Amino acid sequence: MRVLQVVLEQTSTHDRAAPTPRVRASPCTANLACGKMEGVELMSLETDLLPPIANASQDSAPPPHPRDFKPVNNQANFNRPKPALWCSPVTAWSADGAPTATAWTAWLANPGDVTGQPSKHDGTCTRITAVKPLPEAQIYLIDTKADLDRLVAAFPLPPDHMMYRSTPDWEAMASAGWDAVYASDAGLAANAERHVIAEPSLHGWDCPSVLWLRPTYQLTPSDTEAPAEQAPPSYE
Secondary structure, three states: OOEEEEOOOOOOOOOOOOOEEEEOOOOOEEEEEOOEEOOEEEEEOOHOOOEEEEEEEEEOOOOOOOOHHOOOOOOOOOOOOHHHHHEEEEEEEOOOOOOEEEEEHHHOOOOOOOOOOOOOOOOOEEEEEEEEEEEOOOEEOOOOHHHHHHOOOHHHOOOOOOOOOOOHHHHHHHHHOOOOHHHHHHHHHHHOOOOOOOOOOOOOOOOOEEEOOOEEEEOOOOOOOOOOOOOOOOOO
């Protein structure tokens, strides 16, 4: 696994905004109990350890070309960014090797609620587009409670933000060079009983998912190219 060191300046709860994380190669430590941090170490998942993933969308939706990618924005009252590109592990393949179902489409068919009924969106996500990270992609794995705690601590939202205790600053994470976050089955199970707003939480992550923060991926096989005149997003 590769290591990115995210170093944070100490900040007062009266500051208007969280400090901007920056990457450096020196050791750092964190004291999460008292909330005062010199730094938080985040590990980057090797891209070849990510399971095959795909984006599931309505057939009328265009493929998620990297050149069409829109920068993520934090939401005021939700722990997921918007807009966002979501992928999930492939669960079924056609005879010619194309993905035909994902963990997301499986969840839509059986969301596990008290009614026992499928989601109202079941059967609507029929376009399954395989997505592969580029070799240089920096992907953060959430596999345990501690993984989520470190992420929220490394990229804190301003203290007056409703999701300050629950979710990282997605915009700052993208600006710091992180390309995606992968919440595995184990990560979802480990954080299943945690309450949004009160503590770090994956509320709303319904199945194992990859949230893309930057377009460091390719479609496989490649669909038609996006218009050449469209500029890629900037994270400066």
